[in-house]
Amino acid sequence: MPPIQIRNARPDDAPDLARLLGELGYPTEADIVRQRVEEMAQRPEAVTRVGVLSGRVIAMSTVVFRPTLHELGDIARLIAVVVDPGRRGQGIGRQLMADAERISWARGAVRIEVTSAEYRHEAHAFYEHMGYRQNGRRFGKDRH
Numbered sequence: 001m002p003p004i005q006i007r008n009a010r011p012d013d014a015p016d017l018a019r020l021l022g023e024l025g026y027p028t029e030a031d032i033v034r035q036r037v038e039e040m041a042q043r044p045e046a047v048t049r050v051g052v053l054s055g056r057v058i059a060m061s062t063v064v065f066r067p068t069l070h071e072l073g074d075i076a077r078l079i080a081v082v083v084d085p086g087r088r089g090q091g092i093g094r095q096l097m098a099d100a101e102r103i104s105w106a107r108g109a110v111r112i113e114v115t116s117a118e119y120r121h122e123a124h125a126f127y128e129h130m131g132y133r134q135n136g137r138r139f140g141k142d143r144h
Helices: 011-023 030-041 092-106 121-129
Strands: 005-008 046-053 056-066 075-083 111-114
Touching (some): 011 046, 056 092
16 A cells, blocks of 8 residues: 555545544534535644545544643643544554654644544554553533
């Protein structure tokens, strides 16, 4: 398998990104994804990258950077990482993670965190294989 091209997401990637978000369990209409890509492109604390093979987006990652009082640099958090199901196991996820790490370290992050739902056991094994270790729990509360 040839290396994929990795680049910043563009608004015209929205249909493929919507499909990939659906794979993560976040079904979102392409028009909303297009709007969010445009908005996020204006925010320096967030980076969405896509993996492209033969002109088609087959993978994506989003990294957000947040400052803390207790660290001398930002924390990078991977909030979305997904590879097209038909392309998993081909090294694409590793390429995408390496890209996210390169960007994070270059921006001065002192740590990279990955969020993942508890039921995603295959993803957890992948992250551990990439050198990540579970070091806490995440809690959330949605606004209703």
